[in-house]
Amino acid sequence: MKKDSWIASPFMLWVVIFTVVPLAMVCWYAFTDSTGAFTLSNIETIGSYWGYLKDSLVMGAVATILCLLLGYPVAYVMSRASWATQQTLMMLLMLPQWMNFLLRTYAWMTILENNGLINTLLAKIGLGPFQMINTKGAIVLGMVYNFLPYMILPIYSVMEKINKSLFEAANDLGANRMQTFRRVVIPLSLPGVITGITMVFVPSVSTFVISQMLGGGRNPLIGDVIERLFVGAAPNYNVGAALSLVLMVLILISMAVMKKFDDGEETGGLMM
Amino acid sequence: MKRIFALVLSAALLISVCSVLSGCSEEQGVPKTGEVLYVYNWGEYISNGDDGTMDVNAEFEKETGIEVKYLNFSSNEEMYAKMKSGGMTVDVIVPSDYMISQLIHENLLEKLDFDNIPNYENIDQKFRKPAFDPTGEYSVAYTWGCTAIFYDSRYVDEADIDENTWDLLWNEKYSGKILMFNNQRDAFGVAEAKLGYSLNTENQEELEACYEELVNQCSLVQGYYGDQIFDKMESGEAVIAPYYNGDLLMLQDGNEYIRGYIPKGANTFIDSMCIPTCCQNKTAAEKYINFMCREDVALANAEFIGYASPISSVVEELDEEATGEFFYPSDAKLAECEVFYQLSDETNAFLSTKWEDLMKEFTEKTR
Numbered sequence: 001m002k003k004d005s006w007i008a009s010p011f012m013l014w015v016v017i018f019t020v021v022p023l024a025m026v027c028w029y030a031f032t033d034s035t036g037a038f039t040l041s042n043i044e045t046i047g048s049y050w051g052y053l054k055d056s057l058v059m060g061a062v063a064t065i066l067c068l069l070l071g072y073p074v075a076y077v078m079s080r081a082s083w084a085t086q087q088t089l090m091m092l093l094m095l096p097q098w099m100n101f102l103l104r105t106y107a108w109m110t111i112l113e114n115n116g117l118i119n120t121l122l123a124k125i126g127l128g129p130f131q132m133i134n135t136k137g138a139i140v141l142g143m144v145y146n147f148l149p150y151m152i153l154p155i156y157s158v159m160e161k162i163n164k165s166l167f168e169a170a171n172d173l174g175a176n177r178m179q180t181f182r183r184v185v186i187p188l189s190l191p192g193v194i195t196g197i198t199m200v201f202v203p204s205v206s207t208f209v210i211s212q213m214l215g216g217g218r219n220p221l222i223g224d225v226i227e228r229l230f231v232g233a234a235p236n237y238n239v240g241a242a243l244s245l246v247l248m249v250l251i252l253i254s255m256a257v258m259k260k261f262d263d264g265e266e267t268g269g270l271m272m
Numbered sequence: 273m274k275r276i277f278a279l280v281l282s283a284a285l286l287i288s289v290c291s292v293l294s295g296c297s298e299e300q301g302v303p304k305t306g307e308v309l310y311v312y313n314w315g316e317y318i319s320n321g322d323d324g325t326m327d328v329n330a331e332f333e334k335e336t337g338i339e340v341k342y343l344n345f346s347s348n349e350e351m352y353a354k355m356k357s358g359g360m361t362v363d364v365i366v367p368s369d370y371m372i373s374q375l376i377h378e379n380l381l382e383k384l385d386f387d388n389i390p391n392y393e394n395i396d397q398k399f400r401k402p403a404f405d406p407t408g409e410y411s412v413a414y415t416w417g418c419t420a421i422f423y424d425s426r427y428v429d430e431a432d433i434d435e436n437t438w439d440l441l442w443n444e445k446y447s448g449k450i451l452m453f454n455n456q457r458d459a460f461g462v463a464e465a466k467l468g469y470s471l472n473t474e475n476q477e478e479l480e481a482c483y484e485e486l487v488n489q490c491s492l493v494q495g496y497y498g499d500q501i502f503d504k505m506e507s508g509e510a511v512i513a514p515y516y517n518g519d520l521l522m523l524q525d526g527n528e529y530i531r532g533y534i535p536k537g538a539n540t541f542i543d544s545m546c547i548p549t550c551c552q553n554k555t556a557a558e559k560y561i562n563f564m565c566r567e568d569v570a571l572a573n574a575e576f577i578g579y580a581s582p583i584s585s586v587v588e589e590l591d592e593e594a595t596g597e598f599f600y601p602s603d604a605k606l607a608e609c610e611v612f613y614q615l616s617d618e619t620n621a622f623l624s625t626k627w628e629d630l631m632k633e634f635t636e637k638t639r
Contacts, residue, residue: 109500115509233457
């Protein structure tokens with residue numbers, strides 16, 4: 001044990017109380033029935049929820065890819081900009097986050113509705129109305145909008161720390177801008193990308209507010225099912241916990257797969 | 273950037289100083305006793321001081337010196353789940369009828385000491401011993417109401433309206449403009465009322481028939497929502513929806529064309545104040561319940577939230593537009609309505625599976 005490790009003890013206590021204990025409770029519920037006896041039947045019923053799980057994973061993955069495609073260039077531009085521009089862009093990125101997540105999603109509801117902002121404007125030039133609300137697209141949009149900053153920030157913070165002399169060296173050795181980007185920026189930013197993917201994928205897969213507001217009951221996600229199993233009219237903590245556990249395992253597997261990509265060029269990034 | 277930040281910060285400080293000062297200038301109430309009372313109620317279900325109304329909780333704090341921590345829930349089931357998990361402190365809750373009978377059944381409610389609630393005298397006799405609390409020892413009625421059909425008179429033909437039936441919610445003419453409840457009990461309740469069954473039926477065949485009815489309806493439905501029904505009706509995004517009668521006036525503030533009626537078989541509910549067994553300060557809780565039954569406070573609440581008050585002297589004080597047949601249905605009308613009872617676990621589980629099937633059908637049919 002290192003001498004200074006006691007500094008982390010408040011956090012370790014936090015982790016035990018709010019992560020380890022709840023996790024243990026989830027496992028306990030998942031493998032017991034309502035009388036508290038050991039059973040595997042909760043896990044066995046998961047099969048009937050496979051459709052929700054699949055939909056959630058697919059939509060979460062789509063949202064994550066979109067966030068990456070949108071966020072990576074922004075992070076790159078931010079990291080290469082002057083200090084003042086960086087601060088301004090950062091401010092613009094964080095500003096919407098000052099508003100509550102629920103309100104932001106509510107706002108999207110009124111933007112996308114058939115009588116909403118976009119369709120009203122389109123009607124003025126004789127177009128539409130287009131069905132946007134209550135579609136899969138609307139749910140994915142909600143995910144991308146809400147979680148995009150969590151993709152940009154880790155990538156940006158890694159890119160910003162790349163030693164500028166590396167670019168000069170690449171230049172010196174005859175690499176053009178494209179080559180520098182491909183051979184220097186991308187490999188060095190991978191740890192940020194991995195963190196960003198984790199931070200977007202996990203909340204996207206498990207969300208239920210976004211699907212309820214922007215999906216209107218259509219395309220329910222696994223988060224909706226789990227919510228109902230805990231606070232619905234027929235609560236079943238055991239199946240709910242089993243579903244949460246399976247969801248966690250699936251997320252961990254996808255994270256492990258992602259990590260494999262990263263292992264070749266480990267640079268000690270921001271992996272959570 | 274730094275300067276802007278400093279500016280924002282100083283503005284925020286200034287505002288807080290101002291509010292502290294204005295707080296001081298207000299009439300001083302009873303000094304703080306250091307007691308804290310946790311109240312757990314529905315959202316938008318108390319007069320909160322907006323637009324010059326009485327801020328009921330602040331008034332209570334001023335008069336008693338007891339600090340109120342006010343929390344919201346959005347369904348009886350959510351309240352039950354959170355309370356039962358044992359993770360929260362709560363002294364006063366305001367659940368609905370069927371949930372109260374369940375809480376009594378599970379020994380989760382304290383008997384009230386009515387010596388500490390003298391204002392209970394104000395509550396009308398007919399609300400004192402309701403079926404869900406037959407001895408009347410556990411609950412004090414707060415508000416009551418019915419489910420109703422709301423529609424936007426700009427888009428819905430008068431000819432399509434039959435105030436006795438629920439058919440408007442199944443009218444194909446308004447496909448895509450109809451909303452439904454997103455909780456299974458209320459949604460199945462609508463189908464049960466339409467088919468003339470009891471809202472508390474546990475008969476599988478009848479429930480299957482209701483399910484079929486809901487499946488038939490789902491291709492016409494724009495979406496299944498909770499509180500969002502309010503906003504969607506207000507903005508004109510949807511034109512027909514089931515909702516709770518007490519919200520009509522508030523809804524009309526935003527959209528004057530909204531009308532409502534209570535069809536046969538509607539659910540009538542009573543939300544009552546109770547003290548859960550996990551209560552830490554029963555005396556303060558009873559003080560609060562007593563305070564809520566005081567005429568001026570009950571009047572402020574009734575005016576603000578719009579749901580029917582169980583205190584007739586309060587009803588007399590209300591504006592005429594807030595006391596019509598729609599808000600205070602006659603006994604004859606109420607005889608056609610039904611109160612929810614707690615269903616068996618089996619029926620609830622059955623409804624849950626059916627509800628999930630319905631959501632799948634809905635997703636398939638309207639893709």
